[in-house]
Amino acid sequence: MKVGLHVLGLAVVITTASCAGPARIAAPDHYKPREQVSGEIRIWGSPADGPLLKDWEAGFMKTQAGVTFSEQLHGPESTMAGVYNGVADLAFMGREMRVPVENMAFEWVYLRKPVSIQVANAGLRAERPSTNLAIFVNRRNPIGQLTLAQLDAILGAEHKRGDANFRHWGDIGVEGPLHDKPINVYGPPVDSIPALFIRHAVLKDSQKWNPDYREFPTDGSDLLDAIAQDPSGIAFAPLSAGNQAVKPVALANDASGPFYPLTERSVSARTYPIGRVITMVLDRAPGKPIDPKVREFLRYILSPDGQAAVARDGAYIPLSTESAQQQLKRLD
Structure with a gap:
């Protein structure tokens, strides 16, 4: 492994050859339903993210045939409105939430903060609202x-x-x-x-x-x-x-x-200090469980199957094993 060291003062730049490649994506097991669920999952997002959403939905329905999806993909500026107006279960942000405008609107309606689940890392070269x-x-x-x-x-x-x-x-x-x-x-x-x-x-x-x-x-x-x-x-x-x-x-x-x-590796490993993440935002009342069908869909997205769809789409960088596991724990 070739290592380059560039010194300014006493600090060292790490530029190993391994920085160029992707980190491992989520846990080694495929998605396995914790429970069978049914009903409609309503998602608001951006047209550019439509193909990734379709890939996630098709993969999820292979093991959760009782679930259907509806989408409103009008762009990131309207995405959060679906959740705080009660007409969306998930907001696929594709960028950071505008603070305080978007989170305040949610808090005025529900008197609590929204929940954000990280589903991918922002990419390097993709033309999406959130790029590193x-x-x-x-x-x-x-x-x-x-x-x-x-x-x-x-x-x-x-x-x-x-x-x-x-x-x-x-x-x-x-x-x-x-x-x-x-x-x-x-x-x-x-x-x-x-x-x-x-x-x-x-x-x-x-x-x-x-x-x-x-x-x-x-x-x-x-x-x-x-x-x-x-x-x-x-x-x-x-x-x-x-x-x-x-x-x-x-x-x-x-x-x-x-x-x-800034490399794919440093973003996935969360070592690049200003790495950006992609989130799904939802409402969750304090002390209450997440809607089972929404929780199962998020579990699928955070599984190797869901993260493989992120890799196929190519706009974003899949989560590392550790990052995916951290987000899975937040669903319980």
Whole structure:
């Protein structure tokens, strides 16, 4: 196994060859019904996720012939409304919930929080509402890794992770021509889903962005074209938006490392610090069991059969064995 070590200070970037491959998916046994169920399962979601839902439904009905499905696939902006209006059993989000708008609407209706069950990891290159995000710099920039605290100091202005403003590349130890150059921050609109995710995962929900943050369209291609022309630039975008003049950097939770690049392996193993997940959202009254037919369907999705459908679809990354088992426990 070939290992590359890139040092900035005392921290180490892990770039093993195994990082490129997928992690093991859910538990070794196929789906086995805990009980036979019947009735209609109502799902709201996005048209792009329709083929994956159909695959899950067909596989589930092979052992649960008494179940039928109805779908309303109008897109992620209406998905949660089905659950808090009582006309859907499951909301297949395909992206993070908008906080506070979507969760507050649910809480106003039910006076409790919704339940989210992770059913997959976000992908790397798929054109879906939730795609994992890399941190990009110009290829001429010598930086190869960042901690979340450093990233917070660059992208934000409140710094709940502890560091002060980092506004010049020299603030994070970059020498040479960039040492005194300002860090130019690029990103999608601050009210976009990717920016809301970064605000939660990196800025710890602070709403105070770097005042010089430059907004670009959400597809990422124009954004990274700007980074390609700006040696002082930094941005977050999907890997699919990359080009030869920019490079993604490895990330770590803190300076002790290890630092991980964005790969299918690091996402599945949950070692990439800002990995995203795909969820099914439902209502569950405190102290009450989940509707049996819904619970059995979620058990199927979290089984190797359900996760194999995720792999076939190709947009998302299957859950690891450990992640699937953790979610299964939450169904009881």
